[in-house]
Every structure is written in C-alpha cells, then in structure tokens.
Amino acid sequence: MTTTAAPPSVVLPAFDEGRAGLANQMRSEWTKLRSVRSTWVCLVVVFVAGIGLSALVTNIEAGRWGSLGLADRATFDPVRFSQTGTFLSQFVVGVLGALAITSEYATGSIRTTLATTSKRTTVLVAKLVVIGVVVFVVAEITAFASFFTSQAILLAHGAKALPAGATILTQVRSTTIPYVSLTDGAALRAVFLSGVYLLLLTLLACGIGFILRHTAGAIAAFVGVLLVLPLIVDVLPSSFASSFEKYLPSNLGLAMTLVTTRKTDFAGVLLPPWPATGLLALYGAAVVVLAGWLLVRRDG
Amino acid sequence: MISASGLTKSYGATRAVDDLSFDVRAGVVTGFLGPNGSGKSTTMRMVMGLDLPDAGTVTIDGHRFHDLRWPLREVGALLEAKAIHPGRSAYNHLLAMAQTNSIPRARVDEVLGLVGLDGVARRKAGKFSLGMSQRLGIASALLGDPGVLLFDEPINGLDPEGILWVRTLLKGLAGEGRTIFVSSHLMSEMALTATDLVVIGRGRLIADTTVDDFIASNTVATVLVRSPAADRLAAELRSHGAGVTTRDDGALLVTGLAAAAIGDRSLAAGLPLHELSPVQASLEEVFMDLTSDMVDYHGHSPVQVGS
Numbered sequence: 001m002t003t004t005a006a007p008p009s010v011v012l013p014a015f016d017e018g019r020a021g022l023a024n025q026m027r028s029e030w031t032k033l034r035s036v037r038s039t040w041v042c043l044v045v046v047f048v049a050g051i052g053l054s055a056l057v058t059n060i061e062a063g064r065w066g067s068l069g070l071a072d073r074a075t076f077d078p079v080r081f082s083q084t085g086t087f088l089s090q091f092v093v094g095v096l097g098a099l100a101i102t103s104e105y106a107t108g109s110i111r112t113t114l115a116t117t118s119k120r121t122t123v124l125v126a127k128l129v130v131i132g133v134v135v136f137v138v139a140e141i142t143a144f145a146s147f148f149t150s151q152a153i154l155l156a157h158g159a160k161a162l163p164a165g166a167t168i169l170t171q172v173r174s175t176t177i178p179y180v181s182l183t184d185g186a187a188l189r190a191v192f193l194s195g196v197y198l199l200l201l202t203l204l205a206c207g208i209g210f211i212l213r214h215t216a217g218a219i220a221a222f223v224g225v226l227l228v229l230p231l232i233v234d235v236l237p238s239s240f241a242s243s244f245e246k247y248l249p250s251n252l253g254l255a256m257t258l259v260t261t262r263k264t265d266f267a268g269v270l271l272p273p274w275p276a277t278g279l280l281a282l283y284g285a286a287v288v289v290l291a292g293w294l295l296v297r298r299d300g
Numbered sequence: 301m302i303s304a305s306g307l308t309k310s311y312g313a314t315r316a317v318d319d320l321s322f323d324v325r326a327g328v329v330t331g332f333l334g335p336n337g338s339g340k341s342t343t344m345r346m347v348m349g350l351d352l353p354d355a356g357t358v359t360i361d362g363h364r365f366h367d368l369r370w371p372l373r374e375v376g377a378l379l380e381a382k383a384i385h386p387g388r389s390a391y392n393h394l395l396a397m398a399q400t401n402s403i404p405r406a407r408v409d410e411v412l413g414l415v416g417l418d419g420v421a422r423r424k425a426g427k428f429s430l431g432m433s434q435r436l437g438i439a440s441a442l443l444g445d446p447g448v449l450l451f452d453e454p455i456n457g458l459d460p461e462g463i464l465w466v467r468t469l470l471k472g473l474a475g476e477g478r479t480i481f482v483s484s485h486l487m488s489e490m491a492l493t494a495t496d497l498v499v500i501g502r503g504r505l506i507a508d509t510t511v512d513d514f515i516a517s518n519t520v521a522t523v524l525v526r527s528p529a530a531d532r533l534a535a536e537l538r539s540h541g542a543g544v545t546t547r548d549d550g551a552l553l554v555t556g557l558a559a560a561a562i563g564d565r566s567l568a569a570g571l572p573l574h575e576l577s578p579v580q581a582s583l584e585e586v587f588m589d590l591t592s593d594m595v596d597y598h599g600h601s602p603v604q605v606g607s
Contacts, residue, residue, distance in 0.1 A: 109385050
C-alpha cells in the first residue's frame with residue numbers, strides 16, 4: 001500500500017478521443033450479469049426444468065393415448081407437450097430480467113452504474129441486449145433440446161409420423177401416437193417461437209424493473225400480467241372478455257407455440273403465431289420506451 | 301475544478317439545497333462541511349449527474365457531467381461505500397466499472413493494490429467490513445485516474461491507521477494538482493486535512509473560504525483569568541472596555557482585551573493573578589456556533605420523570 005496515488009502504469013483513454021459507448025456498457029453489463037450467482041441459478045433452472053417438465057408431461061400423455069377420447073386425440077399436440085417447461089421458465093426468466101436492474105437499485109450500485117456513464121439510455125439498451133442475448137441462447141437451446149427429448153420419448157412409446165396431408169380426422173383415427181419432426185414447418189416455428197417468447201418476457205420484465213426499481217414490486221407486476229390478468233378477464237362477461245382475451249400476454253405465448261396446421265379448437269380465440277409475436281414485442285417495446293423516458297428524468 | 305452556480309434541489313416539500321454557489325479549486329483539499337442532513341450528499345450527487353437540479357448548474361472542469369466523454373477519466377467519486385452488490389467480488393465490481401470507460405484490467409489490479417485490497421479482491425464484497433468497503437469505494441474513485449475527486453464522508457468506519465492513510469492520500473492527490481472535494485460533519489477532521497472550506501447549513505452556503513480565514517474571522521479571542529479578587533478584577537477590566545463573564549468555578553472569561561493588557565491592568569490595580577491563559581476556539585466550536593440554528597435534528601437531554 002502506497003500513500004499517494006501512483007500514476008497509472010497502463011494507458012487510459014485520452015480525454016478528447018471517442019467516448020464511452022454502447023460496446024463499453026455491454027461489456028460491463030456482461031461482467032455484472034455473469035458475476036452474480038442468481039444469473040446462473042436462473043439459467044440452470046430454465047434448462048433443467050424446461051427439459052424435465054416437458055419430458056415428464058410428454059411421457060404421461062403418451063402413456064394415455066390408448067385411453068384418450070376423440071376430442072383429446074384431436075387436440076393431442078406433440079410439439080406443445082415438448083414445450084410444457086415454458087410455463088415454469090417464463091417466471092424464471094421474468095425474475096432474471098427484473099433482477100438485472102432491481103438488484104442494482106436494492107444494493108445502491110445503480111449509483112455506481114450511472115456515475116460511470118454520461119448517457120443513461122446506454123445503460124438501458126446495453127442491459128436489454130446483454131440479458132436478451134443470454135436468455136435467448138439458453139431458451140432456444142432448451143426449446144430444441146426439449147423438443148428432441150420429447151419426440152424420443154414418443155418414439156419409445158411407438159409413435160409414428162402421420163402421413164403428409166394428414167387431417168385432424170387422420171390423427172383421431174390413428175392407432176399410434178402422432179410424432180412430428182422438425183421438417184414440419186409448423187413444428188419448427190413453434191419450437192423457435194417458444195424461445196422467442198421467453199426472450200420477449202425477459203425484456204418485458206427488465207423494462208418493468210427499470211420502471212418500478214423494486215424487486216418484489218417488479219416481480220409481482222410481471223406475475224400479475226401473466227397469471228392474474230387472465231383470471232380477471234375470466235370473471236368479466238364472456239361476450240366482453242372474448243374480444244380481448246387473445247391480446248393477453250399469456251395467450252400470445254400460447255398462440256406463438258401452437259402448431260396450428262392441424263388445430264381448429266383455438267381458431268378465432270388466438271391470434272396467428274407471427275402477429276402474436278409482433279404484438280408481444282410491441283408490448284415489450286412500449287414498456288422499454290416508458291422505462292427509458294423515466295430513466296433520464298428521474299434522480300438516480 | 302468544480303463550479304456550482306445557483307444549485308437548487310427539493311424533494312417534495314423539503315428544500316435540500318437552496319441556491320448554492322461555490323468553486324472548488326484544483327491543487328488543494330477542499331472540505332465540504334455541514335451538519336447531518338444539510339444537503340452535502342445531495343450536492344455531491346448533483347455534481348455526479350445522479351440527482352438532477354431543479355435550478356442552477358454544476359460543472360466539472362467546465363463540463364456538465366452529462367457532457368463528459370469518458371466520465372471516469374474526469375471525475376471519480378466515493379458516495380456510498382456500501383453501494384455494491386454483496387454477491388459480486390471486489391475485482392468484478394471494479395472490472396465492470398472499468399469496462400464502461402475502456403480502462404484496462406491492469407488498472408483494476410493497480411487500484412486494488414493502492415488501497416490494500418489486493419489480498420481480498422476475489423472475495424464477495426458483501427463480506428467486507430465498513431472500512432474495507434470504504435477502501436473499495438476509494439479504489440473505484442481512483443480507477444480512471446481522474447483530475448476531480450469527490451469523497452462523501454470517506455473516513456467513516458476506518459480505524460486510526462486508515463484515517464491517517466486517507467488524510468495522507470487526499471493531500472497527496474491534491475499535491476498532484478487534482479481537485480479534491482471531501483465532505484464531513486467532523487470539523488476537527490477537516491482542520492487536519494483541508495485547506496479550503498465550503499460550509500453549508502440547511503442547503504445554504506454559510507462560508508466559502510480557507511480553513512485559516514474561517515477560524516480567524518469567526519473566532520473571538522478569549523482569555524481565561526483566575527484571581528482570588530475576581531469581582532474587583534472583573535469591574536476593573538470592564539471599565540477598560542472588556543467583556544467579562546464569570547464561570548461557575550469562579551474563573552473569568554474575558555473578551556476584548558489581550559492577555560498582556562489584562563496582566564498590565566491587574567498589576568496597575570494591585571490585584572493578584574493566579575492564571576492568565578488565552579483560549580483558542582477550536583474549529584469545532586466555531587462550526588457548532590455557526591450552524592447551531594441550522595441543525596435540523598437537535599438532541600435533547602432526557603427529561604426526568606417522577607420522584
């Protein structure tokens with residue numbers, strides 16, 4: 001320990017060349033994200049629970065095929081069963097997204113963050129990009145791993161792919177469990193959008209965290225949107241509720257991951273997959289814009 | 301240097317900082333004094349661009365914080381020692397800061413060594429004592445080798461050796477030509493460390509001066525006098541224009557006459573003197589006098605109830 005600040009032995013940036021930018025902030029956000037344990041706990045839960053839950057449900061459903069009624073056979077969706085884990089993962093990535101910023105407010109380290117950058121919106125964008133990329137990579141790996149695991153389980157139960165051009169009637173009459181491969185365009189889209197759903201929820205939760213600046217509040221709001229909002233809509237008069245049920249974030253998620261080619265039971269109740277994706281992205285964008293607007297106007 | 305001009309900030313109905321203007325020059329340590337709750341931390345947060353002033357501006361070497369290209373290279377601050385994620389190591393805390401301003405990793409190791417934390421750099425910051433957290437906060441302020449440094453109560457929680465180290469460090473940094481702005485509610489500490497003083501109470505400027513001038517202009521020279529003939533001596537001194545008060549133990553506190561003049565008067569009057577000593581008002585007392593009506597939260601002696 002010396003008693004005066006020795007001049008740095010390394011070269012620091014010159015005062016008047018360039019400026020601290022998004023790339024700098026993204027490196028910093030990655031360091032912050034990877035250096036706390038909660039990040040890794042959440043990501044491991046997403047992966048393990050995603051595959052585990054999906055495999056479990058697929059196994060149960062496959063075992064029941066022989067005793068299923070016509071209606072249940074008609075709605076039997078091997079892709080949806082393979083993505084059951086998403087139901088749990090959506091809350092885990094919500095916690096991860098919210099914590100990415102609310103933990104800074106809880107510990108006061110947000111002051112350190114804001115005192116190292118002169119543009120606050122850079123912090124918002126960098127955080128969203130970094131957490132978004134991390135969650136997206138893990139969510140897609142999990143979605144595809146879950147899909148292949150579930151199809152392997154179905155095959156073990158004697159599943160067979162339905163012939164090309166199969167209708168619901170073909171599926172209901174089939175003596176063997178239906179099985180899909182990724183070459184089925186609808187299946188590929190559903191599995192891919194399952195990861196996109198988790199990505200958009202992460203960004204939504206992170207935006208809510210920036211707005212509320214409080215961990216419990218942000219997580220409660222996020223869970224409220226996904227779980228409580230549908231319940232409230234449910235007790236409204238059905239003629240009234242049915243007109244905007246399909247715009248609920250949870251139903252958008254369902255719409256995104258549904259294999260609609262052979263499905264009729266949700267027609268009209270849900271949006272098509274890509275419009276559903278776009279609308280959820282729009283929700284996220286609106287929250288993020290509000291978060292940015294508040295971030296530059298409020299005291300840090 | 302730091303220049304504040306007309307800084308004003310309210311939180312709801314409370315005016316934390318009220319039309320505050322001052323300059324902090326480079327090359328010396330400037331103490332920022334005020335009772336608790338007088339607006340020191342709010343002012344420092346406005347310098348760092350964290351709180352946005354309702355009115356007025358504050359600049360760092362002529363630039364507002366939000367216009368700085370590489371903020372850490374221009375200004376470093378220790379605002380709250382415990383403002384660290386408890387699960388993150390000291391090294392990663394500093395690394396995340398360094399990356400925002402393209403500061404190489406080697407500099408992180410360097411400042412950790414500088415504050416004596418190199419041995420515990422990989423430990424979780426949540427396990428740090430307050431003193432270690434203060435050292436980490438000082439390391440983060442020094443990270444970008446900035447010309448302007450702010451320290452909010454840097455000696456809180458430090459042991460005597462640590463306090464001495466901070467004093468020496470601050471003076472050393474100032475000696476290198478940097479602008480050093482240190483807040484404290486302890487006048488005695490500033491007397492030992494600072495050259496200049498900015499004193500505030502209830503968000504308003506009380507004094508913007510040097511420590512020496514502050515004492516000289518706010519101190520009334522007092523002489524303590526003991527005499528077996530205190531009453532007659534008091535009358536004699538009063539007749540020469542002095543102000544005299546009698547303490548409970550019989551000693552006289554005389555103002556308006558120097559010690560030598562008091563000695564001469566008592567000899568001329570034939571009165572014995574047992575003690576004649578000038579009393580130097582400490583910076584602490586001057587500060588207490590000046591801010592006594594500016595303290596928001598007074599302590600009260602407990603009221604005796606019953607018996």
